Amino acid sequence: MADIEQLARDARAELEAATTVAELDAAKVRHLGKSGPLVLLLGDIRNLPPEDRGHVGKEGNVARRQLEEYVAARGAELADAELDAQVARDVVDMTLPARAVPQGTLHLLTQTRRLLEDIFLGMGYAVIDAPEVESEWYGFSALNTPVGHPARNPTDTFYIEGHDANAGANDDALILRTQTSTAQLRTMQLTKPPLYVVHPGRVYRRDDIDATHSDMFHQMEALAVDEGLTLAHLKGTMEQFLGTLFGGKLEIRLRTHFFPFTEPSVEADVQCFNCMGSGRAPEGDAQGEGASDKCRVCRGEGWIEIMGAGMVDPNVFEAVGYDADRVSGFAFGIGIDRVAMLRHDFPDLRHLFQNDLRFVRQFPGRP
């Protein structure tokens, strides 16, 4: 019969000699595994003389338990040390370029369109959509723009091939709409007053493409029709809208103008948000070569011409079956592209449509 004490001493020595978790596991298997001498001895206990079984079993189990406790404690100790060593080795220079996790950008026009939409949504207006290919009736006649008005001429407006007979004087001729005001008509045809809507959309004109002109650009139309609306409501709405858009309380200046579909018609100027109307370049504005002391946003005017507006002409109401004696309304149109250029300070409209990603990426988006 093997000496339990000796077996335990041998096992202990080998376990203590292990310096890694792997060595410890191997020694554990040798001594405490199925064929470990102590395990075999305890497994064979029924073959011992009855008087030995008791103390051998007791001593053997105590020795095994002690060894197992040692393995558990030592194992944890070694694993901890190994993890520390591992972590100490796993150093990464986190400042090197990251993986290129892609992040896109919304186009400035979309950012601007949403901003304009959101301001009006907050004021209780709905956003509506409208077609871009229109008839002369929607594009001109119903907007009180008579035959002979220069805008109706094929030199100014795109006509659709095959639908351009007697262009300029034919309600059924087809055009690319030149203004978002067409949406006024369609929404009034569908909805009874009161009506508070905006319509952002695309329009086309026969203009040569340069820094401030394009054969395609974007406008947002606003239309309010209700009982008792006046020019004062138009002014108040513009003030609220433009103040939110450009930040702060900005003054509005109305100038008499002419649009066929509104009467009275006005152009609205907003106090320059850059110089707050002083016309002088604010401190901190770029003072590079050629810089002047004039505000570069309003060119020293103190005002920015921002939109055309007016009270809806009774003839427009008549075209859609509204009763001009009962309701009145105001409408205005603002250039989305122009707002983007003003807010983001770039001088050339073409950037918006050239889609050089070096431009697009500059505006990650805080509409």
Added chain:
Amino acid sequence: MIVPYAWLTEYISGDAPDIEHAAELLTISGTAVEGITQFGVADAGGAQAAHFVVGRVIEFEPHPDADKLRLVQVDIGRDAPQQIVCGASNFAQGDTVAVVLPGGTMPDGMQIREAKLRGIDSRGMMMSERELGLSTNHDGIMLLPGDWTPGTPLHGHVPLGDQLLELEITGNRPDCLGVYGVARELAVAAGLEFAPGALPELAPTGRSHVSDFVSVDVQAGDLCPRYMATAFTDVTVGPSPHWLRARLVQAGMRSINNVVDVTNYVMLLTGQPLHAFDSDQVAGRQIIVRRATEDEPITTLDDVERKLTTDTLVIADALRPAVIAGIMGAAHVEVTAETTTLVLEAASFDGLSVQRTSRRMGLRSESSSRFEKGLDPYAPELALRLAARLLTDLCGAQLVAGVIDVQAGGALPPLPVVELPAALAPRMLGIDIDPTDAEATLHALGYATEAFDDHWRVTVPHWRMFDTTRPIDLVEELGRFRLAEVPSVLPAVTSGGALLTGPQRLRRLLEDVAVGLGLHEVVTYGLVAPDSATSLGVDEEDVVRLANPMTVDHAELRTSLAPSHLEVARRNVAAGTTDVAIFEVGRTFHAAPDGTLGADGLPRFAHERDVLAVLLTGELGYGRWDAPGVPVDAPAAVGVATALLAAAGIEADVRALPNPPQWLHPGQVAQLHAPLDAPATSGLPAGAPGPLVGWVGALHPRFTRAQSVEQPVYVVHLDLAAIESARTGVATFTAYSEFPPVLEDIAVVLGDDVSGGAVLAAARAAGGELLEHVTVFDRYVGAPVEAGHHSLALRLTFRAHGRTLTDQETADVRATIVTALAERFGAVLRS
């Protein structure tokens, strides 16, 4: 239009505002001032007045040291003569000349100082017309009328300088195409009185009668509501007086001769063009107002022979056209130095007709640009009377007796009378206007009013008769001088709460998700090159083309965003940005038959669809700086497409598209369908695709190489309306099983013509409710699978609600799937 400010203020009584203030008043009330510029001598009537004086040559002698210079003693009204050294030689003793003295500043900014010229003192300069900006004549110095007193300020005789208002006149205000009209506007805005002076009466001085010189036959009264003419004898054609020439030059016109200058001056003043004929050249002494015959020739004043059309109105003599009505005269009746008798025309022409003729012929003049705005038929008489006085005064002309005045329909159209409810202006403007003030404004503008209890009866002056015909037009008249009084009031918006519509929210969602997927949004033109659509295989008759494109590359409306996006890729790749991942929500256009209605019941004139288009080329994301990147490939493109659809709540059913259009890669295109249980689906067989919502694929290399893009390009096309209608509404909760899934893998051998998407769809259909999910986890080609075939390994996930599935249940479903695949595709289960 350009208006010299000092000229304008001649017609305003009282102290006119300074020009900056005037500009503001005009701008606010509707006559936009686009600029203020200085012409000629600055401050000519103020500080500079004493430096520019009339001089008279007392005597002169040659300069002792310079052959071409003269030493001149000039009387400038002082005790001692002024000594001036002069290079000109076109003057004689006793001539009256224009002198600038030391201290004067010339129009070009040159300061005049006392100087020595070749050793001789010179105290001032004698001026040429060019030096004063009056003409381009620099042949010699200006010679002035002998009755001008030496030493008097020149500016008292000739307007030496003025500030010019550059005005934008809106189309509704042809009355402001004359100085009078603008002066009236400014007077009202400034609270002053418009004072044009009394209109001169026609005072015949000759013995003959107009009928001795001309008869007028208006054959086209529809295009000529009024034709007035009179005649003058004993005309001396010559240069105009300096003041007249100065006015014309300042207003941007050239001086021709005294007769033509008078007609132009009166036009600038009143806005009403006039035309003067050499009466002796008017064949048959007949003026016939008629339409031209086809190809009828006329040689206009600019010496161009032109062919006319039958809708051109002409003023003809007995033989041929003498004027293209309202636009330009013919050379043969032109007033020349030899002219002694004149016929003067003051007429009213149909604006639209003038506009059309002018545009068609590409011929514009000061006259046509006024007529085309629609001038009133009362104005000719005013212009005729002013011109008659000036011709008599300046050209020695004798006015004959009688005036021809042909009015279409025998009378002038009556002036509009408008009933203006007193309450209307406050109701529209949001301000109270004192009735007395309102009447005063209307009177100042030329309206006559008659007050009643609750309204005014307003008679419109002739110069506003086409523009102001309704009560609302008078509201504008009252409002435009009171805009600063209009308060800011926010309306109580009563249309109810606002929310973006479903399609609008879908658009925003997809835009945001696209950005999150790493795509940059672009905005491209809606107009594209001709034949863009047909090169994409779109039928000819489905394309919407422009009748009048501006440029060759913007000739039709796009049917697809892909060509524009490929162009964006090309430009960026060429600029060094080789990884291009872009998207755009844009509109496409296809022709619609007449009578097409939209979902809202209103007409549609084209099929307009909003599309989300994506283009991917180069590397897309998750690359490492120290390892080669992974180029975009087909699975990546499908991944982007399905991710976008997933964001919209659509689990994409991707199906092969075996015969795509030529511009797409024949082996790399798939269609994207909504699932079969999408709301828009009804009655489709199991395993059939749901509604089509888009497609994804590679552009054909031949198509991309044509645009010099060599790297593979993938595109995605999603139809927003189709997605919107395939979406479920508000998502509601679906209970999920608390029990564990059972996973099983099977492998089937399939012919290579069978697409994975179809196999998955068939498996899904066959699996029924117990099959929670199925996907492909391996595709194997090669032995022992026979050629033309491949092995597809499917992972099936089974799960039931409320219980654990039995082995028998999963085995049954699995068998059903295998059978379905065998029947549908000839699939053979691999053991």
